[in-house]
Amino acid sequence: xxxxxxxxxxxxxxxxxxxxxxxxxxxxxxxxxxxxxxxxxxxxxxxxxxxxxxxxxxxxxxxxxxxxxxxxxxxxxxxxxxxxxxxxxxxxxxxxxxxxxxxxxxxxxxxxxxxxxxxxxxxxxxxxxxxxxxxxxxxxxxxxxxxxxxxxxxxxxxxxxxxxxxxxxxxxxxxxxxxxxxxxxxxxxxxxxxxxxxxxxxxxxxxxxxxxxxxxxxxxxxxxxxxxxxxxxxxxxxxxxxxxxxxxxxxxxxxxxxxxxxxxxxxxxxxxxxxxxxxxxxxxxxxxxxxxxxxxxxxxxxxxxxxxxxxxxxxxxxxxxxxxxxxxxxxxxxxxxxxxxxxxxxxxxxxxxxxxxxxxxxxxxxxxxxxxxxxxxxxxxxxxxxxxxxxxxxx
Amino acid sequence: xxxxxxxxxxxxxxxxxxxxxxxxxxxxxxxxxxxxxxxxxxxxxxxxxxxxxxxxxxxxxxxxxxxxxxxxxxxxxxxxxxxxxxxxxxxxxxxxxxxxxxxxxxxxxxxxxxxxxxxxxxxxxxxxxxxxxxxxxxxxxxxxxxxxxxxxxxxxxxxxxxxxxxxxxxxxxxxxxxxxxxxxxxxxxxxxxxxxxxxxxxxxxxxxxxxxxxxxxxxxxxxxxxxxxxxxxxxxxxxxxxxxxxxxxxxxxxxxxxxxxxxxxxxxxxxxxxxxxxxxxxxxxxxxxxxxxxxxxxxxxxxxxxxxxxxxxxxxxxxxxxxxxxxxxxxxxxxxxxxxxxxxx
Numbered sequence: 001x002x003x004x005x006x007x008x009x010x011x012x013x014x015x016x017x018x019x020x021x022x023x024x025x026x027x028x029x030x031x032x033x034x035x036x037x038x039x040x041x042x043x044x045x046x047x048x049x050x051x052x053x054x055x056x057x058x059x060x061x062x063x064x065x066x067x068x069x070x071x072x073x074x075x076x077x078x079x080x081x082x083x084x085x086x087x088x089x090x091x092x093x094x095x096x097x098x099x100x101x102x103x104x105x106x107x108x109x110x111x112x113x114x115x116x117x118x119x120x121x122x123x124x125x126x127x128x129x130x131x132x133x134x135x136x137x138x139x140x141x142x143x144x145x146x147x148x149x150x151x152x153x154x155x156x157x158x159x160x161x162x163x164x165x166x167x168x169x170x171x172x173x174x175x176x177x178x179x180x181x182x183x184x185x186x187x188x189x190x191x192x193x194x195x196x197x198x199x200x201x202x203x204x205x206x207x208x209x210x211x212x213x214x215x216x217x218x219x220x221x222x223x224x225x226x227x228x229x230x231x232x233x234x235x236x237x238x239x240x241x242x243x244x245x246x247x248x249x250x251x252x253x254x255x256x257x258x259x260x261x262x263x264x265x266x267x268x269x270x271x272x273x274x275x276x277x278x279x280x281x282x283x284x285x286x287x288x289x290x291x292x293x294x295x296x297x298x299x300x301x302x303x304x305x306x307x308x309x310x311x312x313x314x315x316x317x318x319x320x321x322x323x324x325x326x327x328x329x330x331x332x333x334x335x336x337x338x339x340x341x342x343x344x345x346x347x348x349x350x351x352x353x354x355x356x357x358x359x360x361x362x363x364x365x366x367x368x369x370x371x372x373x374x375x376x377x378x379x380x381x382x383x384x385x386x387x388x389x390x391x392x393x394x395x
Numbered sequence: 396x397x398x399x400x401x402x403x404x405x406x407x408x409x410x411x412x413x414x415x416x417x418x419x420x421x422x423x424x425x426x427x428x429x430x431x432x433x434x435x436x437x438x439x440x441x442x443x444x445x446x447x448x449x450x451x452x453x454x455x456x457x458x459x460x461x462x463x464x465x466x467x468x469x470x471x472x473x474x475x476x477x478x479x480x481x482x483x484x485x486x487x488x489x490x491x492x493x494x495x496x497x498x499x500x501x502x503x504x505x506x507x508x509x510x511x512x513x514x515x516x517x518x519x520x521x522x523x524x525x526x527x528x529x530x531x532x533x534x535x536x537x538x539x540x541x542x543x544x545x546x547x548x549x550x551x552x553x554x555x556x557x558x559x560x561x562x563x564x565x566x567x568x569x570x571x572x573x574x575x576x577x578x579x580x581x582x583x584x585x586x587x588x589x590x591x592x593x594x595x596x597x598x599x600x601x602x603x604x605x606x607x608x609x610x611x612x613x614x615x616x617x618x619x620x621x622x623x624x625x626x627x628x629x630x631x632x633x634x635x636x637x638x639x640x641x642x643x644x645x646x647x648x649x650x651x652x653x654x655x656x657x658x659x660x661x662x663x664x665x666x667x668x669x670x671x672x673x674x675x676x677x678x679x680x681x682x683x684x685x686x687x688x689x690x691x692x693x694x695x696x697x698x699x700x701x702x703x704x705x706x707x708x709x710x711x712x713x714x715x716x717x718x719x720x721x722x723x724x725x726x727x728x729x730x731x732x733x734x735x736x737x738x739x740x
Contacts, residue, residue, distance in 0.1 A: 121498075123491035130519040132543055151498040155523045155547060174500050180523065180547015221469045 029079050031102040034086040034094040036073070041112040042093065044072035044395060049122030051078045053255075055085065057119035057141040059290060062089060064189045068392040073110070075103075077124045103127040115395045121153055129156055135395065137161055139186075142307035150174050150332040155181050161391065163188045163310070164379035170332035186391055187383030191314040194296050195374070195383055202299040202317035209247040210359065212240075213298035215291065215308040218256035219264060225330065227305045229322035230257065230267050232348050236302075237274050239352060245359065248281040250294050254306075255287040300359065302351070305329065309342065310377050316370060318343060318358045320351055334377070341366055341373035399470035400450065401463045401477055404441060410461065411482040412440040412734070413474075417490035422449035425487035425509045430457075432557045435731060441481075443474055445492050471495040475502070483737055488512065489522060497524045503737060505529055510558075513719070514655060514679055518542040523549055529730070531556040532721040534681060552733055555725030562641055562659040563722050571703070572598040573645040576636065576652045577667065579607050584667055588647055589614065589627075591695040598626045599647075600639045605631050645702065647695075650676050653686065658716040663687060663702045663709075665695070685715040 007014045046061060048054035058074065065072045073093040076082045082096040097103045107113070107128075115135040116128050129136055138157040140149070150170040154160055159182045162168060168183045197205065214233065219226045230253065240246055251271055258265035268284050275282040285294060291311055295301075301312040301319040312319050319342040323329070338344050343358060343366065345351040357363050374380045379387070404410075414429060416422040422444045433440050441461040444450050450464035465471045475481060475496070483503045486493055497504055506525040508516070513535035520543050522528065527550040530536050536551045575588055585601075592599045603611050611629055618627045630639065640646060640660045648657065649667045657664050664686040668674050671690075677683040685708055689695040701707075716722065724730070 121494065123494045126489075126491045126494070126521045129521040130517065132519055136520060148498065151500050152504060152526070153494050153497045153524045156521045158520070158545070176500050177526070177548035180545050180549075221472075 028098075029096070030098040031105060032079070032082060032096040033106075034082070035091075036093050036095060038109050040071060040073075040093065042071050042073040042110050043112055043114045044070045044392065045075055045110065045113055045116045045128075046072055047075040047077075047116055047118055047125065047128055048081070048120060049077045049124035050081065050120055052081050052084055054078070054081055054120070055088070056287070056290070058085060058089075060141055060190050061117070061119060061139060062092070064388055065392065067386075068389040070392050070395070071112075075106070075116075075128070077122075097127075100127045100130075103130075107131060118157070121148075125156075135159065142311065152176055152178075154178070157181060159184055161186045161388070162379075164375065164377050164382070166334040166336065166373075166377040169334040173333045184391060185379050185382050186388040187379035187381070187385070188310075188314065189383060189386070189388040190290075190292050191295075191311065191378060192383050192386075194292055194314040195378075195380055197296055198314060198316035198374075202315070205299050205317075206247075206297075210245060210300055211248040211250065211298045212246050212300045212302065213250040213252070213294055213312070215301065215303045215306075215312070216253050216257065216267075217304035217306040217308075218254040218259060219261045221260060226327060227322070227324055227329070228254075228257070228264075229302070229304050229324075230264055233302075234270055234274060236348050236351060237271070239348070240355075241274070241278060241280065245355070246280065248283075248298075249275065250283050250285065250298055252285045252289065252291060252294060300355075303342075305331070305338070309338065313341070313370065313374055314378055316374060318364055318366070319370075320345060320354060322346070322351075336369075336373050336376055341369045396447065397464075398466040399464065399473055401465075401474055403454065403458075404461050404463055404474075404477055405439070408439060408441070408461065408478055409480050410439050410441045410478045411480050412436065412438070412485070413443055413478065413481055413483070414440065414485040414487065415443045415445075415493070415496055416449070416487045417445040417492040418488045419446045419449075421488070421509070422446050423452050426453060428510050428558065429485070429487065429507065432730060435557075436734060441474075441478060443471075443496075445490075465495075468495040475499055483734070486525065489516070493524070503527070507554075508535070510656075511654065513538070514682075523547055526550065527552060529554045529733070532718045532724075534679075534718040552729075553721045553724050554730040554733060555721045555723075557725060557728065557730045559656070559659045559720060560725050562637070563661070563716075563720070563725060566641060568644045568662065569598070569642050570644055571596070572600065572643045573647050573665075573699075574636075574639050574643040575599055575601040576646060576648045576657075578649055578651050579604050579610070581649070582610060584649065585610070585614070587667075587692040587695060589617070591692050591699060592626065593621055593623055594692075594696055595699055596626065597699065599628070600643060601627065601629045602633065602636055602639075603629050603631060604633075645699070653677060653682070655679070655682055655715070655719040658682075658685065658712060658719060661712070661716070663706050664712070665689060665698055665702075667695075681715045681718055685712045 048057055075095045079096055086094050095106050097106055113134060115137055118125055118138050119141045136157045137159045138154060139161045155178050161184045164185060171178055216230045217228050219228050253267055257267055272284055291308060295312055295315050299317040303309045303312055303319060304322050309319060309321055321338050321342040321344050323344045323346055325346045343354045345354055416425040418425060426442055441463060443463045443465060447464055453462050463474050465474045483505060484496060486506045487509050504525045505527045507529045513531055518539040529552045532553055540546055577584055618624045645663045646657055647665045653666050666686050666688050668688050668690055674683055674688055687698045689698050
């Protein structure tokens with residue numbers, strides 16, 4: 001409808017539209033940089049294609065790149081994350097490149113670059129992978145036996161830096177051909193401090209006090225992949241309070257909780273209500289608190305199936321893992337399964353029975369297997385020997 | 396805007412093969428290029444596109460095919476779960492979003508490319524995500540190996556391009572005829588070609604797009620004046636280029652239109668270049684060294700005269716054709732044969 005027709009046929013609409021403010025076009029930022037010095041000899045590039053959730057991945061690795069004293073630059077693909085990272089790490093060089101063209105633009109200027117490091121698998125990694133002259137190394141963001149941690153896409157990288165042998169076995173057991181992908185065992189550098197603390201027996205670590213850490217996962221995209229124990233954890237804590245076994249309770253709920261099942265959105269508040277009128281020392285942490293920091297302060301762990309099980313392993317203390325029944329659990333298999341080094345449970349009664357046996361009756365019968373798993377899964381020796389940093393320097 | 400559409404997927408489907416395209420603009424062309432070949436399998440297969448508009452276009456054109464649309468990783472998972480017998484996925488293009496499907500370890504991921512991808516693509520390490528790389532001929536495989544070095548587990552199969560099976564079969568060629576495929580705006584070039592043909596009394600078939608009526612009329616008037624109308628045939632339908640290309644004894648073209656597919660007609664290719672070094676604009680050595688060049692009318696007359704007695708590039712052309720599109724693989728239906736073998740495992 002032309003403006004004239006509108007004026008004649010719908011005069012009210014014509015004048016309404018006339019007084020409306022014209023829509024302001026949003027400028028989309030496609031590239032940006034911070035502390036970028038073209039004359040700096042950057043040799044290492046740390047890339048994440050994640051949104052703000054990628055911050056935790058960067059938090060994991062930036063301190064290690066710093067310790068290695070290599071010339072590195074951070075490349076981000078999400079502008080919101082770029083803003084967050086430059087505030088948190090104002091001393092580093094950071095690039096934001098939205099698409100393929102912008103990557104080409106910056107990479108032309110990074111003439112001394114030798115290798116790109118990827119903490120996660122995102123589609124946008126492909127734009128960097130186009131540079132055949134560079135070494136592409138996957139470093140991950142934690143050890144996990146979920147199917148996402150051992151699949152065919154990993155073959156695009158030149159090297160996969162893993163914590164311990166367990167991750168290599170997971171690839172072997174998936175049964176696909178990955179000749180050409182080199183595995184390098186580098187340990188879990190972010191768990192080095194925890195591994196040092198773990199040399200003190202767990203019971204004596206906090207002057208005979210029991211500090212429980214509960215780490216939940218979220219409910220997953222599909223019900224058949226729902227591994228979370230949050231549905232009954234309130235009842236468990238109520239029971240534990242009655243028994244008076246604990247001194248401290250630390251809780252960190254997966255930030256994705258409630259994404260599919262909105263009833264779970266109030267879980268942090270519900271848990272707070274349980275503890276607020278008790279004498280118990282409790283902390284409910286949000287996503288900003290690094291999990292390895294809470295692990296250091298705890299000596300009993302209740303976890304759902306996720307990477308946090310192996311993180312908790314670094315503390316060398318009893319771990320109770322929820323294995324749901326009647327749920328399809330898609331995991332990649334290594335030589336050590338959860339039941340080999342953790343106390344698994346499928347319901348609240350089973351959990352309580354095992355806690356009583358291990359803690360009250362002093363029967364930590366998986367202690368030696370746990371130590372074995374620390375080497376096999378976490379690469380304890382590689383971690384203590386700073387293998388990751390050594391490898392970074394060798395690039 | 397929806398995130399997923401699987402309503403055209405048969406509820407109790409037995410699909411073991413799916414073809415995937417994640418290209419936002421070219422998915423329709425990519426899928427259509429392979430469709431006839433997939434139809435020959437004589438088994439149910441599905442199509443997955445990642446662009447909603449492409450999905451709508453494909454569904455409109457092929458309402459009876461099992462075409463799906465999935466936007467996000469979780470939607471792709473739904474598509475995979477809805478096909479319990481799924482075993483093989485064909486990828487037409489190497490896009491960032493392929494990662495959503497490549498993470499399924501139980502599927503065999505095979506890259507088959509598009510019509511022109513084998514010479515236009517810059518291969519990189521991300522191609523290692525596939526299990527197999529099926530190519531028209533050695534050319535693409537060597538290119539990929541040279542560009543990425545360590546190809547690791549990647550299996551290579553030469554399957555030819557089954558789409559050109561009919562063209563490569565031996566057939567009768569009309570003597571002293573040529574097909575002219577040039578930029579329709581280059582009237583000066585057209586003039587050179589016309590007069591060279593007139594001088595040598597060779598018949599020319601010329602493709603002119605519909606809007607070039609003035610050029611057509613002018614050319615026909617000159618031909619009438621020269622009593623050459625029986626030696627000049629102008630056609631306007633691009634679809635029939637292939638038919639004419641199959642019957643002529645030579646193709647005259649330019650840098651805009653030359654591509655390895657012209658080799659399939661097994662006739663000399665004569666290309667117009669303004670300057671000698673313009674031939675290096677053809678960046679594929681194999682193709683560049685298999686064609687004749689001319690820059691003016693006299694040179695064209697000379698080239699056409701030489702070819703009629705001694706087509707000295709014939710062997711080189713044949714070799715190039717095989718490197719791009721392995722003829723033996725095409726004749727023996729290796730694409731379908733390999734696919735049948737894969738399905739039995």
